[in-house]
Amino acid sequence: MVTITHIETRDVRFPTSLDKTGSDAMNAAGDYSSAYCILHTDSPHTGHGMTFTIGRGNEIVCAAITLLADRIRGADLDTLVSNWGATWRHLVSDSQLRWIGPEKGVIHLALGAVVNALWDLWAKTLGKPVWRIVADMTPEEVVRCIDFRYLTDALTPEEAVAMLEETGKGKADRIREAEASRAVPAYTTSAGWLGYGKEKMRALLEETAAKGYRHFKLKVGGSVEEDRERLQIARDVIGYDKGNVLMVDANQVWSVPEAIDYMRHLAEYKPWFIEEPTSPDDIYGHAAIRSALAPLGIGVATGEMCQNRVIFKQLLQAGAIDVCQIDACRLGGVNEVLAVLLLAKKFNVPIVPHSGGVGLPEYTQHLSTIDYVVVSGKKSVLEYVDHLHEHFFHPAVIRDGHYVTPMDPGYSVEMRPESMERFEFPGKEGVSWWRSEEARKVLEAERI
Numbered sequence: 542m543v544t545i546t547h548i549e550t551r552d553v554r555f556p557t558s559l560d561k562t563g564s565d566a567m568n569a570a571g572d573y574s575s576a577y578c579i580l581h582t583d584s585p586h587t588g589h590g591m592t593f594t595i596g597r598g599n600e601i602v603c604a605a606i607t608l609l610a611d612r613i614r615g616a617d618l619d620t621l622v623s624n625w626g627a628t629w630r631h632l633v634s635d636s637q638l639r640w641i642g643p644e645k646g647v648i649h650l651a652l653g654a655v656v657n658a659l660w661d662l663w664a665k666t667l668g669k670p671v672w673r674i675v676a677d678m679t680p681e682e683v684v685r686c687i688d689f690r691y692l693t694d695a696l697t698p699e700e701a702v703a704m705l706e707e708t709g710k711g712k713a714d715r716i717r718e719a720e721a722s723r724a725v726p727a728y729t730t731s732a733g734w735l736g737y738g739k740e741k742m743r744a745l746l747e748e749t750a751a752k753g754y755r756h757f758k759l760k761v762g763g764s765v766e767e768d769r770e771r772l773q774i775a776r777d778v779i780g781y782d783k784g785n786v787l788m789v790d791a792n793q794v795w796s797v798p799e800a801i802d803y804m805r806h807l808a809e810y811k812p813w814f815i816e817e818p819t820s821p822d823d824i825y826g827h828a829a830i831r832s833a834l835a836p837l838g839i840g841v842a843t844g845e846m847c848q849n850r851v852i853f854k855q856l857l858q859a860g861a862i863d864v865c866q867i868d869a870c871r872l873g874g875v876n877e878v879l880a881v882l883l884l885a886k887k888f889n890v891p892i893v894p895h896s897g898g899v900g901l902p903e904y905t906q907h908l909s910t911i912d913y914v915v916v917s918g919k920k921s922v923l924e925y926v927d928h929l930h931e932h933f934f935h936p937a938v939i940r941d942g943h944y945v946t947p948m949d950p951g952y953s954v955e956m957r958p959e960s961m962e963r964f965e966f967p968g969k970e971g972v973s974w975w976r977s978e979e980a981r982k983v984l985e986a987e988r989i
């Protein structure tokens with residue numbers, strides 16, 4: 542028996558705005574941050590989960606984690622995971638906290654951290670990586686992880702079991718492929734941040750192509766002329782006929798008509814998809830953009846700011862997306878992600894998780910593996926950004942253009958204590974970088 546005794550949160554922020562890592566048309570200078578949750582127990586194990594933010598406001602998520610996690614303080618782990626769907630429902634059912642959601646925004650980001658910390662704890666007690674726990678489940682056990690309220694008009698538990706049984710036929714082979722680290726091909730965004738100069742971009746494209754990447758994503762949405770130049774450079778490096786794929790990402794800066802018009806100017810560079818062309822809440826808008834761009838061969842992708850499984854359900858029902866970009870901790874943790882993987886499978890839309898953030902590749906490598914091995918049975922691609930992995934005990938690693946499948950017990954986001962101390966905000970004098978002279982540049986910068 543493992544009992545959760547108390548909950549600790551940490552506000553950890555990395556000053557990525559210094560070199561514009563992560564910059565895009567909407568987010569000019571983010572400081573990649575982690576609202577971090579540690580579940581302490583009466584056993585040698587601790588559960589580690591986090592939610593990604595880009596700086597200011599991270600402390601609000603930490604406060605919400607403390608409030609939410611109180612619902613499982615004193616609880617027994619086996620009881621919590623024996624009926625996961627009910628536990629998830631319990632976590633979203635504090636009616637007073639629910640008022641400040643429901644199931645969206647800060648309170649839902651906090652839920653992602655808490656639920657993922659529980660999965661990490663459970664995985665450590667079982668001695669398995671998270672993906673393997675799900676791979677070892679029966680279809681009924683997978684379905685019992687999910688709260689199906691709000692989903693049954695699109696997908697019933699019985700249909701989900703039937704789909705998982707069907708996919709289960711080749712599962713043993715796919716597990717072997719995962720164990721050989723051939724389950725999850727990676728794509729790179731490292732070259733494509735909007736704040737990077739053209740020479741840096743070209744060098745990074747050449748470098749990542751040489752490393753075996755075949756999919757490259759660039760940020761767009763600053764200006765048509767600039768973007769045409771940047772995409773031309775990209776195509777000069779990766780070509781049109783070498784099997785390389787280009788994707789572009791606008792981070793929500795356009796109205797629906799603007800998105801359609803702008804993308805017509807970029808069509809000659811043949812992007813596979815435009816990511817986040819408009820507001821993440823605009824289901825009909827995405828559907829309109831998709832139907833306008835389909836004749837040009839450009840697909841529509843979204844999901845990193847899609848607030849919950851209900852919006853994903855509607856995007857899929859409306860035929861609004863070609864690519865489903867789940868986020869590991871904007872959704873309410875593994876359980877809600879499983880729901881969206883099943884919905885996407887039903888609507889035959891590939892999963893390409895959002896991973897552009899600290900800790901996200903560590904999480905999503907498990908989710909893409911689950912999608913391939915357990916749910917869709919089809920390989921997709923997964924974003925990889927080469928930043929900040931050194932702060933984790935079990936960092937995501939790319940080899941030969943593929944994620945190296947995580948085999949250590951847990952959910953891979955346990956952060957090194959010295960990194961937490963060094964980048965804690967506002968942190969301790971003489972310990973935290975945020976108390977240093979260098980930090981003043983970031984703290985006193987114009988708020989954009």
Ligand SMILES: [Mg+2]
Nearest residue numbers: 790816817845
């Ligand atoms: Mg994006």
